[in-house]
Amino acid sequence: xxxxxxxxxxxxxxxxxxxxxxxxxxxxxxxxxxxxxxxxxxxxxxxxxxxxxxxxxxxxxxxxxxxxxxxxxxxxxxxxxxxxxxxxxxxxxxxxxxxxxxxxxxxxxxxxxxxxxxxxxxxxxxxxxxxxxxxxxxxxxxxxxxxxxxxxxxxxxxxxxxxxxxxxxxxxxxxxxxxxxxxxxxxxxxxxxxxxxxxxxxxxxxxxxxxxxxxxxx
Amino acid sequence: xxxxxxxxxxxxxxxxxxxxxxxxxxxxxxxxxxxxxxxxxxxxxxxxxxxxxxxxxxxxxxxxxxxxxxxxxxxxxxxxxxxxxxxxxxxxxxxxxxxxxxxxxxxxxxxxxxxxxxxxxxxxxxxxxxxxxxxxxxxxxxxxxxxxxxxxxxxxxxxxxxxxxxxxxxxxxxxxxxxxxxxxxxxxxxxxxxxxxxxxxxxxxxxxxxxxxxxxxxxxxxxxxxxxxxxxxxxxxxxxxxxxxxxxxxxxxxxxxxxxxxxxxxxxxxxxxxxxxxxxxxxxxxxxxxxxx
Numbered sequence: 001x002x003x004x005x006x007x008x009x010x011x012x013x014x015x016x017x018x019x020x021x022x023x024x025x026x027x028x029x030x031x032x033x034x035x036x037x038x039x040x041x042x043x044x045x046x047x048x049x050x051x052x053x054x055x056x057x058x059x060x061x062x063x064x065x066x067x068x069x070x071x072x073x074x075x076x077x078x079x080x081x082x083x084x085x086x087x088x089x090x091x092x093x094x095x096x097x098x099x100x101x102x103x104x105x106x107x108x109x110x111x112x113x114x115x116x117x118x119x120x121x122x123x124x125x126x127x128x129x130x131x132x133x134x135x136x137x138x139x140x141x142x143x144x145x146x147x148x149x150x151x152x153x154x155x156x157x158x159x160x161x162x163x164x165x166x167x168x169x170x171x172x173x174x175x176x177x178x179x180x181x182x183x184x185x186x187x188x189x190x191x192x193x194x195x196x197x198x199x200x201x202x203x204x205x206x207x208x209x210x211x212x213x214x215x216x217x218x
Numbered sequence: 219x220x221x222x223x224x225x226x227x228x229x230x231x232x233x234x235x236x237x238x239x240x241x242x243x244x245x246x247x248x249x250x251x252x253x254x255x256x257x258x259x260x261x262x263x264x265x266x267x268x269x270x271x272x273x274x275x276x277x278x279x280x281x282x283x284x285x286x287x288x289x290x291x292x293x294x295x296x297x298x299x300x301x302x303x304x305x306x307x308x309x310x311x312x313x314x315x316x317x318x319x320x321x322x323x324x325x326x327x328x329x330x331x332x333x334x335x336x337x338x339x340x341x342x343x344x345x346x347x348x349x350x351x352x353x354x355x356x357x358x359x360x361x362x363x364x365x366x367x368x369x370x371x372x373x374x375x376x377x378x379x380x381x382x383x384x385x386x387x388x389x390x391x392x393x394x395x396x397x398x399x400x401x402x403x404x405x406x407x408x409x410x411x412x413x414x415x416x417x418x419x420x421x422x423x424x425x426x427x428x429x430x431x432x433x434x435x436x437x438x439x440x441x442x443x444x445x446x447x448x449x450x451x452x453x454x455x456x457x458x459x460x461x462x463x464x465x466x467x468x469x470x471x472x473x474x475x476x477x478x479x480x481x482x483x484x485x486x487x488x489x490x491x492x493x494x495x496x497x498x499x500x501x502x503x504x505x506x507x508x509x510x511x
């Protein structure tokens with residue numbers, strides 16, 4: 001899942017981007033509403049963190065530019081309940097007022113994304129593998145499996161769309177941020193690593209329809 | 219991807235429900251001495267809400283505000299009473315955490331049952347650590363007491379009205395139906411044998427039937443590395459696509475621009491008008507080419 005953070009203050013922006021990446025999300029950060037509007041034209045984000053106080057306007061004004069599936073967390077100015085209510089009424093999934101722990105932002109973002117893509121609020125079960133998309137953990141028979149952040153991101157996207165075939169272009173777009181080297185294709189190696197890690201439990205199949213499909217084994 | 223359209227009816231049988239004042243049960247059968255849990259909502263289309271709040275005044279305030287916003291509210295005072303009411307059968311649970319450390323167990327229980335119940339925790343203890351713990355254990359929202367009623371109502375509404383929308387709808391074009399989730403096209407009910415490239419071309423054209431799609435866009439969708447490709451590459455693929463669709467859909471070439479998809483026998487009038495308009499504009503922009511064509 002790929003998320004855009006729009007935040008005025010460079011130190012806060014760095015912190016938010018860092019913590020969201022630590023939760024296995026692909027994250028881009030921009031500082032102005034204009035820059036955000038530009039990237040939103042090109043990238044189909046799954047979520048966004050919009051700050052209401054930007055140098056060139058209100059982050060809430062970017063909401064209509066996001067796709068209907070994107071989960072939005074709005075960061076309001078200090079201690080303003082009215083702004084929080086406004087954000088929710090405008091269609092944001094969640095509203096936060098500083099000060100808050102960076103982890104809280106990440107947890108709320110993950111939860112909002114999961115609410116947008118899953119009908120059930122509990123973890124996804126695929127055979128013996130349980131993927132807790134909101135808490136960002138993967139367990140096999142109750143034992144935690146440690147993966148890299150990129151692997152988690154790729155598996156999360158495949159699992160989120162487990163009922164359909166997911167094209168490789170879509171995976172590259174949703175699981176890598178703007179730092180990706182456009183002259184290389186990092187996807188096959190990540191798929192292979194996932195296949196090796198879950199060799200006994202999951203099958204990540206390349207279908208003749210031109211995309212990947214994840215299925216439980218056995 | 220699974221879509222959730224409406225909450226599934228838990229009981230099919232019809233019975234008369236006597237709806238009391240806010241916070242009371244509809245009258246129903248008693249089981250195991252527990253107060254009867256409502257077998258189905260008072261009004262089937264309203265989201266069902268369980269409010270767990272020990273303070274009587276607050277409970278009444280929450281319940282009336284949430285009911286006024288169009289929720290079917292059931293309010294209880296204790297976690298034990300909430301448990302008896304089977305919290306996992308509700309759409310959303312608002313839990314005031316005053317009883318101490320133990321009440322987050324209710325959140326764990328709801329999370330484990332695997333339903334689609336959302337949980338909002340309201341708490342006097344809302345340090346950063348408390349919030350992170352509450353959210354990690356499965357709460358969808360964690361609010362610090364005192365919480366303004368308009369905000370609480372807005373947050374609950376956000377959770378109960380948000381529905382999953384991740385599945386792409388099938389595209390219907392006369393005899394052809396394109397299942398975007400499975401990346402297949404059906405003609406008269408039978409699957410059409412398409413290569414991934416042909417499918418991409420079809421779906422790109424079909425998303426806007428009657429509109430000219432530029433060759434550049436088709437190359438971008440069908441061939442990921444398209445920079446060096448000439449639009450002539452498209453021709454054999456479009457030809458094979460036409461053949462596979464056996465005349466049910468016409469893929470017309472607009473010279474110098476791209477392709478346009480038209481449903482044979484049932485072209486949308488608006489689509490045609492748009493094509494005419496587009497072609498007109500193209501000719502205006504490139505008169506020389508239009509003349510030679």
